Amino acid sequence: MAPTATTTTTAAEQQQHPRKAVGLAAHDASGHLSPIRIPRRSTGDDDVAIKVLYCGICHSDLHTIKNDWRNAIYPVVPGHEIAGVVTEVGKNVAGFAAGDRVGVGCMVNTCRACESCEEGAENYCARVVLTYNSRDRDGAVTRGGYSDLVVADARFVVRFPDALPLDVAAPLLCAGATVYAPMRRHGLGAPGSHVGVIGLGGLGHVAVKFARAFGAAKVTVISTSPGKREEALERLGADAFVLSTDAAEMKAAAGTMHGIVNTASAAASLHPYLALLKPHGKMILLGIPDKPLQVSAFALIGGGKTLAGSCMASISETQEMLDFAAEHGVAADVEVIGAGEVNAAMERLAKGDVRYRFVIDVGNTLKAD
Numbered sequence: 001m002a003p004t005a006t007t008t009t010t011a012a013e014q015q016q017h018p019r020k021a022v023g024l025a026a027h028d029a030s031g032h033l034s035p036i037r038i039p040r041r042s043t044g045d046d047d048v049a050i051k052v053l054y055c056g057i058c059h060s061d062l063h064t065i066k067n068d069w070r071n072a073i074y075p076v077v078p079g080h081e082i083a084g085v086v087t088e089v090g091k092n093v094a095g096f097a098a099g100d101r102v103g104v105g106c107m108v109n110t111c112r113a114c115e116s117c118e119e120g121a122e123n124y125c126a127r128v129v130l131t132y133n134s135r136d137r138d139g140a141v142t143r144g145g146y147s148d149l150v151v152a153d154a155r156f157v158v159r160f161p162d163a164l165p166l167d168v169a170a171p172l173l174c175a176g177a178t179v180y181a182p183m184r185r186h187g188l189g190a191p192g193s194h195v196g197v198i199g200l201g202g203l204g205h206v207a208v209k210f211a212r213a214f215g216a217a218k219v220t221v222i223s224t225s226p227g228k229r230e231e232a233l234e235r236l237g238a239d240a241f242v243l244s245t246d247a248a249e250m251k252a253a254a255g256t257m258h259g260i261v262n263t264a265s266a267a268a269s270l271h272p273y274l275a276l277l278k279p280h281g282k283m284i285l286l287g288i289p290d291k292p293l294q295v296s297a298f299a300l301i302g303g304g305k306t307l308a309g310s311c312m313a314s315i316s317e318t319q320e321m322l323d324f325a326a327e328h329g330v331a332a333d334v335e336v337i338g339a340g341e342v343n344a345a346m347e348r349l350a351k352g353d354v355r356y357r358f359v360i361d362v363g364n365t366l367k368a369d
């Protein structure tokens with residue numbers, strides 16, 4: 001597809017970022033994505049340059065381009081499930097070489113000095129620089145993987161095990177890491193446990209697969225979509241399916257779950273879901289609806305329940321997750337699309353109509369003219 005637009009970058013930024021790449025950008029809250037030329041920095045001493053082959057479409061990409069969170073810095077080039085091949089490394093980079101199969105997830109920089117950074121939990125650094133729609137330490141707005149080239153500090157690059165094909169592995173970099181890290185930390189899906197997964201989308205379907213791989217005794221999908229029942233049980237390996245709009249099904253499942261991973265991209269009240277937990281059960285909030293969620297004290301104190309949140313994953317957790325996924329045959333169910341189909345894919349994602357992650361075939365379909 002032929003790029004037809006250019007960025008409104010400053011001369012200074014173009015000097016600092018002399019490389020030209022092609023991307024897909026949203027220019028306003030319509031969220032419509034169109035081709036754009038973007039500057040990329042030269043490969044610095046600590047950097048890895050990556051030819052992007054695939055990039056997953058996370059619901060956060062959709063929230064951002066639609067300005068749901070009121071923080072969009074247009075033009076937004078989304079994408080933080082980036083899989084590709086190294087083309088060049090800086091002189092200080094020891095761990096990667098040209099030709100390596102690598103990825104970049106949700107973040108590309110942190111302060112490297114705070115307590116979170118020191119303890120390897122850099123996803124909780126207050127100065128974390130996200131892969132797109134964020135300000136990097138040089139002041140430039142970050143642009144993500146809906147683009148043919150990315151240049152990233154090697155500290156934020158992970159390696160794909162050979163067993164993982166890149167198209168089905170790309171979504172692991174956000175969806176996979178985001179569910180794996182808190183499930184491990186909080187013991188959700190531990191052997192013998194009953195885990196619930198709210199929302200059978202990109203994050204949710206991978207959470208089901210990880211729970212199975214961890215050895216959970218029972219995995220229950222809690223969904224608003226009756227059409228996902230059969231797939232959840234037969235294709236994804238869930239043991240049970242609860243339609244959240246069916247009061248009788250919700251009542252029958254009340255008080256049965258040790259833990260719940262909540263990946264819903266929208267919702268009003270947590271109460272019906274919290275009722276599914278056993279006493280001392282935990283709900284991990286991962287979804288980021290644009291409106292505040294309701295929770296009454298009674299829904300938590302009765303039963304001594306825990307409501308926790310989790311954001312992305314550290315780089316070491318992300319690499320551990322990829323290695324675990326390769327060992328246990330966990331990968332995303334994907335619909336691979338061309339760059340020209342991205343707006344239609346976003347419309348379908350908004351309706352929950354994807355099985356279960358769109359992945360853009362960047363390598364074959366997003367090219368400069």
Ligand SMILES: NC(=O)C1=CN([C@@H]2O[C@H](COP(=O)(O)OP(=O)(O)OC[C@H]3O[C@@H](n4cnc5c(N)ncnc54)[C@H](OP(=O)(O)O)[C@@H]3O)[C@@H](O)[C@H]2O)C=CC1
Nearest residue numbers: 059199200201202203223224225264265266287288311312
């Ligand atoms: N915390 C973090 O670090 C991260 C957070 N996110 C956030 O997680 C959320 C999910 O992302 P992703 O999996 O990519 O999105 P998807 O759109 O793929 O899946 C979200 C699912 O949520 C369910 N859902 C949608 N609307 C409602 C509703 N009104 N009530 C209940 N359930 C609903 C649907 O599942 P069903 O049809 O089964 O009901 C839908 O498929 C997003 O808000 C995203 O921004 C994403 C990555 C990292």
Ligand SMILES: O=C/C=C/c1ccc(O)c(O)c1
Nearest residue numbers: 058060061106130174311312
């Ligand atoms: O999809 C991943 C989203 C990560 C994220 C979203 C919003 C925010 O403020 C973050 O720090 C991370």
Ligand SMILES: [Zn+2]
Nearest residue numbers: 058060174175
């Ligand atoms: Zn994401």
Ligand SMILES: [Zn+2]
Nearest residue numbers: 111114117125
């Ligand atoms: Zn820090």
